[in-house]
Amino acid sequence: MRNKIIAGNWKMNTLVQDGLAWLSDFKQLGACGHPDATLLLFPPFTHLHAMQDAANQQGIFLGAQNCASASSGAYTGEVSAEMIKSTGATHVLVGHSERRQYYGETESTLQQKLQRVWENGLVPVYCVGETLEQRETGRARDVIASQLHGALGLWKGKLPGPLILAYEPVWAIGTGKTATQDQAQEMHAFIRMEMQELFGKETAAHLPILYGGSVKPDNAKSLFSAPDIDGGLIGGASLKPKDFWDILAGTEA
């Protein structure tokens, strides 16, 4: 049995004060020590240290939305995996489609980022997903396979540390168009098969694969009940504690 993971990606939204207020509002909803799911939040870098204690008290793990591909040095404006770790954060999003699309992140850069994340004992949430055009021209599987093999292939045979994957079809992100349970399940099963090819049956069977793309309280339960969907990476709806709480409730059997 894989435990469910519910993760919130705040993107470039909220101020530090909003992050702290979110945590106190979420606490009011009675989320403390929720038994059914691991909770993860990805606020902006600026919030990580400030939110750490309050998040910890509620058993919520914090992660960064990105990290530098280099370890340290003259890279003005970059934030290293080691710096992220020093805030108390435990996870890092790697390869979100917005990073691929707007900042030209390629699989070779993402491979370096994964290396930095693992070197620092953090857990990467590696994101993959096809565009609408790629889906409509029948290339979705090829795109996903190359995103997986391109960034993870270096470690074929054995992963150097824990990994979480997120399948986020680009056409579903922030659009209100969610993949149906069947569409998502089909892709998650395919991803698990590719991971089996790379890392063997045992690793693939235990690997958490999250779905992301317009997850909302009213579609979460159906998505999360599919056999290969192990939770969600939630953007817009994670900004509201009540919506996030209701999505979390969708993990209950």
Ligand code: PGA
């Ligand atoms: P969304 O974003 O839930 O707002 O579609 C998901 C994501 O980009 O991680």
